[in-house]
Amino acid sequence: MKPRLQIIVGSTRPTRFADKPLAWLLDRLSSRDDIDLDVLDLRDHPLALFNLALSPARTHREYPSEDVRRLGQAFDSADGYIMLTSEYNHGYPASLKNALDYVFVEFNHKPVSFVGYGNVGGARAIEQLRLVSIEFEMAPLRHAVHILPDVMRPAMMAEEFDLEIFAPLDERLEMLINDLTWWTNALKAARDAG
Numbered sequence: 370m371k372p373r374l375q376i377i378v379g380s381t382r383p384t385r386f387a388d389k390p391l392a393w394l395l396d397r398l399s400s401r402d403d404i405d406l407d408v409l410d411l412r413d414h415p416l417a418l419f420n421l422a423l424s425p426a427r428t429h430r431e432y433p434s435e436d437v438r439r440l441g442q443a444f445d446s447a448d449g450y451i452m453l454t455s456e457y458n459h460g461y462p463a464s465l466k467n468a469l470d471y472v473f474v475e476f477n478h479k480p481v482s483f484v485g486y487g488n489v490g491g492a493r494a495i496e497q498l499r500l501v502s503i504e505f506e507m508a509p510l511r512h513a514v515h516i517l518p519d520v521m522r523p524a525m526m527a528e529e530f531d532l533e534i535f536a537p538l539d540e541r542l543e544m545l546i547n548d549l550t551w552w553t554n555a556l557k558a559a560r561d562a563g
């Protein structure tokens with residue numbers, strides 16, 4: 370069975386830029402026949418600000434509500450992740466942190482790569498997410514795609530958006546996906562072996 374990779378879309382703003390890099394990721398990655406690709410858009414998972422009595426690191430899959438169950442099961446269904454992140458005030462979006470805090474075991478022993486955008490390509494947000502991922506017992510990977518203003522600005526301003534604006538980043542994405550697929554297969558085999 371092919372490994373299932375999930376793109377987690379961190380921004381939920383109505384006017385978000387995230388949809389443009391998401392369209393590019395889907396265009397470039399959906400042709401690969403060695404992975405199944407899925408999108409988890411946090412807009413589809415409106416959640417209360419974290420309010421659980423106990424840490425999900427202790428309760429595991431005892432979901433307290435239907436909203437949290439839907440989120441947890443969606444995360445659970447993937448073998449590896451690409452977090453697509455914006456950067457707000459040098460950090461990753463609160464919408465993403467809030468969703469992550471609702472789960473724990475769903476992410477254990479799975480790899481995660483990052484695509485970020487902003488003035489420094491989301492680098493500060495991604496560095497923070499790498500630290501957070503370690504707490505989830507994930508394997509955060511080195512290869513990332515940083516969408517800097519030379520690409521982000523034309524993509525934002527374009528009257529008619531053209532995916533090819535992101536073409537200079539294709540090679541970086543290729544490295545990311547090859548590495549993520551390797552780790553996803555390796556860790557899935559290890560998890561399956563118990």
Ligand SMILES: Cc1cc2nc3c(=O)[nH]c(=O)nc-3n(C[C@H](O)[C@H](O)[C@H](O)COP(=O)(O)O)c2cc1C
Nearest residue numbers: 380382384385386387455456457458459487488489
């Ligand atoms: C509250 C706020 C804070 C921001 N802080 C940063 C920042 O620290 N670094 C950065 O590169 N861009 C920053 N930006 C600009 C964002 O990169 C830009 O708005 C981007 O479109 C946000 O992603 P989104 O549209 O997908 O939500 C900030 C934007 C907002 C709304």
